[in-house]
Amino acid sequence: MHYDVAVVGAGPAGCMAARELASRGFKVLLLDKEGLPREKACMGLLSPEGRRLLEEGFGPLPAECLLEPAEALGVKVLSEGGGEYLLPFSGEGLWVRRASLDAFLARSGGAEVWDGCRVTEVTAGRFYARVRFLRGEEEGEAEATYLVGADGAESLVSKTVRPELYRLHTLPALERTVLVLSEGEADWDPRWLGLAVLARGERLGRFFVRAGTVGMAISWGQERHWQGELEALREFLSRRIGLALRGESVRMVSVSNRMARSGRFNLGAGSALLAGEAAGFLDPWGFGIRLALESGKLAGECIAESAGENVTPHLHYLRRAQPMLEMWAAGGRKRSAGRVGELDLSPWAGEKGRTARRDLRSLRRRLSR
Ligand SMILES: Cc1cc2nc3c(=O)[nH]c(=O)nc-3n(C[C@H](O)[C@H](O)[C@H](O)COP(=O)(O)OP(=O)(O)OC[C@H]3O[C@@H](n4cnc5c(N)ncnc54)[C@H](O)[C@@H]3O)c2cc1C
Structure with a gap:
């Protein structure tokens, strides 16, 4: 044929x-x-x-x-040092x-x-x-x-x-990523994707909370085990946004380039x-x-x-x-001042506080590695 x-x-x-x-x-x-x-x-x-x-x-x-x-609406970042930053899209996402x-x-x-x-x-x-x-x-x-x-x-x-x-x-x-979907709740606006910046930017965890479902994704290299990474993210989210999981969870592993x-x-x-x-x-x-x-x-x-x-x-x-x-x-x-991909970093970059500047530096370092 x-x-x-x-x-x-x-x-x-x-x-x-x-x-x-x-x-x-x-x-x-x-x-x-x-x-x-x-x-x-x-x-x-x-x-x-x-x-x-x-x-x-x-x-x-x-x-x-x-x-x-x-x-x-975009991404909301929570950092370990207590910072919270909104990185809005310039238009409407889905x-x-x-x-x-x-x-x-x-x-x-x-x-x-x-x-x-x-x-x-x-x-x-x-x-x-x-x-x-x-x-x-x-x-x-x-x-x-x-x-x-x-x-x-x-x-x-x-x-x-x-x-x-x-x-x-x-x-x-190539980096392995695991996405875990569980039943649960948290104090979170479902229109934002969450990004947790942990261990001074060494670890990033993405999450969403919507209609009784919580999704958490972490990537890991050879030197770490995903279970430990995931547990650190879960523990951080339970402190910061009152995450409570219940019932069974589903796990999907994927490879990213x-x-x-x-x-x-x-x-x-x-x-x-x-x-x-x-x-x-x-x-x-x-x-x-x-x-x-x-x-x-x-x-x-x-x-x-x-x-x-x-x-x-x-x-x-x-x-x-x-x-x-x-x-x-x-x-x-x-060089792209204020913007990485379609996310606007300028509200965060404009923050005067020492914690905000340190958080931004560690995230930038992680993203360009
Ligand atoms: C946990 C996680 C969360 C993510 N979240 C987001 C997000 O929120 N937003 C976002 O924009 N991106 C996200 N991404 C990235 C996004 O999913 C991918 O970048 C995107 O799917 C890539 O599209 P693609 O068409 O290149 O490949 P894929 O969507 O991976 O499609 C490739 C297809 O090729 C098929 N295939 C592979 N090998 C063969 C073969 N030998 N023969 C026939 N078929 C084959 C596969 O079955 C698959 O259907 C996420 C990724 C991960 C891992």
Whole structure:
């Protein structure tokens, strides 16, 4: 079976690339290893720019894709020293349900969708790609002129088309994150995502509290155990916002690609482009949906630009992704006074107190590492 484009991964990056291409008349195959809808460890905070991209591409989101309340205001930081800072979005964000959202995006983008289909091998040449996959017990393969690798942090496509970049930059930057969902309550406005800055910025914990559910996410390296990190966050939140957990909890472990923190990206090669976390697009706070959408759209546009030419889309992508890369490169982040990603740090930076300045310094240090 031959397609114009095979897209591996039906997260926001893959769905956006597929939609961009299918809407221009390309014959697109979108593959995902999971059956849709699939769960994804995610807090579900969509920034204003992410919301704009989604609504522009797919129209207003159906109610089943939104959490209640859906309005998202930004991030509220609690620091160990007693500080409390609001980092508002410049526009209106949304709280989304990832499983429903991603399934909606996959089904309404105009591509042929094969879910429950794990890609096991990729061959990518000049204007040629072949993917081999396993669907249940059955093996199969599909061919395409172009390939988009949107298969997340541990991308097989990235490993295959740019093994050197994967080894040198992605592998050392992979970080494990655990998200624990429990029944519980706290004194917290559900429109804000919480960020706890612990151990002088050495540890960050993200959390939300909504309609009797508490979500807590922590990342950890090899030297620490997630149980200890999580317990420290839980204990801190019970002191600061009266967090009380009860009943069972559900745990999801995920891997994030943090290579963008050091200003590195992997855009693919030739006719195989990478988008979303596969390319390293994850902002320093750990927000990735907006960047996945933006890079997926751009990858789709660059393939469309390349069609009929003898120039591979990677060259278009390198050129057109430049502003995005510069914005996220470590140096660029340091220069962006008052703003990191879509969050406005200026209210905090303007605080005169010694504690506030120390808290901000430790957070900046942590984010640029
Ligand atoms: C705990 C946690 C909380 C987060 N919270 C937020 C948040 O609140 N807001 C935010 O913006 N971001 C958040 N993020 C980050 C965000 O979830 C990701 O950056 C985003 O999902 C990346 O999108 P993507 O399309 O690149 O990849 P993904 O969403 O990871 O999608 C990749 C897809 O590829 C599929 N796949 C992988 N390998 C194969 C294969 N071999 N064959 C076929 N299919 C394959 C997977 O099944 C998956 O569906 C969070 C991340 C974590 C871990």
